[in-house]
Amino acid sequence: MRVSISLLLMLSLLALFxxxxSLTPVxxxxxxxxGGDEAVRYIVFESRMPQMFTAILAGAALAVSGLVMQTLFANPLADPSLLGVNSGASLGAAIALLACGGSVVVGGA
Incomplete structure (x- = not known):
């Protein structure tokens, strides 16, 4: 447990640099x-930290959903294809590609 937490912290710091x-640790x-330069603050707070927190939350959500599925079905080998989640996700991606012509803008201003 300690190894995974320390690895998460090291990779999170690496994501900031x-x-x-490229930014220096200083x-x-x-x-x-x-303090520091306004451009560096913008890069750190508006770009890299939100990406870092989103990646951490997405990984945690995937771990929890896997745990819930394995607990619900009492099967340590349960995976998303058991409920057809893979097929549904593929269908959604195909519909999005057909409807948008292959170009999807996320969070456009």
Whole structure:
């Protein structure tokens, strides 16, 4: 348990430093403390931290949904295809591609 939490923290910090614009640990630390360059603060708080928290929440939700499915069916090998979730997701993706012509804008302003 400790290994997975420490790995999650290390990868979360790594996600703050890496991207299309490489940031140094000093720049990230200054922006987290409220100082530093305005552009660096914008990159950290408006781009990288929301992506990091979304990835953590999505991973946790997938883990919980797998646990619930395995508990509900009392089967340690239960997977989404047991209820047809895979087929439904594929159908939804196909309909979205046909309806939007293959270009879907998420969160457009």
């Amino acid at each position: 890496t991207g299309s614009v 720049q990230v630390w200054q922006s987290l403390c409220g």
